[in-house]
Amino acid sequence: MSAWTPLLDWWFGPRSEEGGLDARAASERKHRLWFGYQASQDAEARALFADMTEQALAGGLVHWNESSGGWLARTLLLDQLPRMIHRGTPRAFSGDPMALAAAEAGIAKGLHLALAPIERVFVYLPFEHAEDLASQDRAVTLFSQLRDTCSDADIPVFDGFLDYARRHRTVIERFGRFPHRNAILGRASTPEEHAFLQEPGSRF
Numbered sequence: 489m490s491a492w493t494p495l496l497d498w499w500f501g502p503r504s505e506e507g508g509l510d511a512r513a514a515s516e517r518k519h520r521l522w523f524g525y526q527a528s529q530d531a532e533a534r535a536l537f538a539d540m541t542e543q544a545l546a547g548g549l550v551h552w553n554e555s556s557g558g559w560l561a562r563t564l565l566l567d568q569l570p571r572m573i574h575r576g577t578p579r580a581f582s583g584d585p586m587a588l589a590a591a592e593a594g595i596a597k598g599l600h601l602a603l604a605p606i607e608r609v610f611v612y613l614p615f616e617h618a619e620d621l622a623s624q625d626r627a628v629t630l631f632s633q634l635r636d637t638c639s640d641a642d643i644p645v646f647d648g649f650l651d652y653a654r655r656h657r658t659v660i661e662r663f664g665r666f667p668h669r670n671a672i673l674g675r676a677s678t679p680e681e682h683a684f685l686q687e688p689g690s691r692f
Contacts (some may be wrong), residue, residue, distance in 0.1 A: 492552060492561030495537055499564060500607065509604040510644045522568075525575070533572040541569040545583050556602035558596045560611055563587055567614050578673055587614040588623065595630075605638050609649055616656045619665045624657035656692070668692065 501517050503509050521529055543549050544565035552558030566583035574580040591614040594600060600608050612634070615627035631653040635646040659666060667681035668691040677685070684690050 490557060492558050494563060495540065495561050496557060498536065499568075499610075509606055511604070511606040511638065511645050516607050530572045530575055533569055537569055538564070538573055538649050541565045541573055541583075543578075545570065547586070553590060553594060553599075554596075554600040559590065559599050560603060560607055562613050563590050563594070563614065566590060567617060568610065569674075576672060580672065581617075581669065583613065586618055587619055591615065605634060605642065605646070608622075608634055612653075616653050619660060621657070621660055621664075624653075627653045628657050630692045652692075655689075666692075667690075 499518065499521070500509055500514050520526065540549070549558075549562050549565070552562040566587035570583045571580045574582070591611050594611060600611050603611070609631075612627060612630040615623045615630065615652055618624065618627075629648070631646070631650040635643065635650045638646045656666075663678075663681060663684070665675075667677055667685055669675070670677045670681065
């Protein structure tokens with residue numbers, strides 16, 4: 489068993505006997521873990537993977553990038569796990585630059601092509617999380633391609649991911665940053681951002 493297997497099993501859930509990962513089943517089973525907030529989930533992430541996350545944030549575990557599974561896991565440790573383990577603090581976003589660099593390098597090598605479609609979502613999310621328009625354009629392109637190549641049965645799942653990529657891009661195009669991060673990062677919000685943050689769905 490690889491060092492990253494427990495993380496991937498926790499994040500995606502069980503695979504088929506052939507090693508496949510069903511997008512709809514995984515999304516239904518893990519959506520709250522991926523995109524919802526529960527204190528118990530954050531505590532579990534902290535208990536199970538805080539050490540790995542801190543190693544990745546310190547620039548370690550680079551050798552994991554030599555395989556698609558390790559690369560996926562390290563990207564999770566840089567992009568997703570800090571948002572749970574360090575929720576509500578600046579450290580929640582501290583791995584974003586490294587996650588984006590890892591995502592770019594892995595995609596350039598074609599590592600994403602060895603992943604199941606639902607796994608690719610999480611090596612594309614660093615582009616969606618970046619506060620620059622070029623990365624947001626890349627996110628929309630990647631999620632569009634993913635949606636266009638998935639099975640017909642999985643289109644609703646990937647339509648949802650594409651919609652979120654487009655919504656993130658709209659925010660960056662409008663403000664150049666994510667206003668919902670301002671308070672956490674000690675940034676002053678403009679009057680327009682204050683008004684935006686009163687709108688439903690403005691905080692993702």
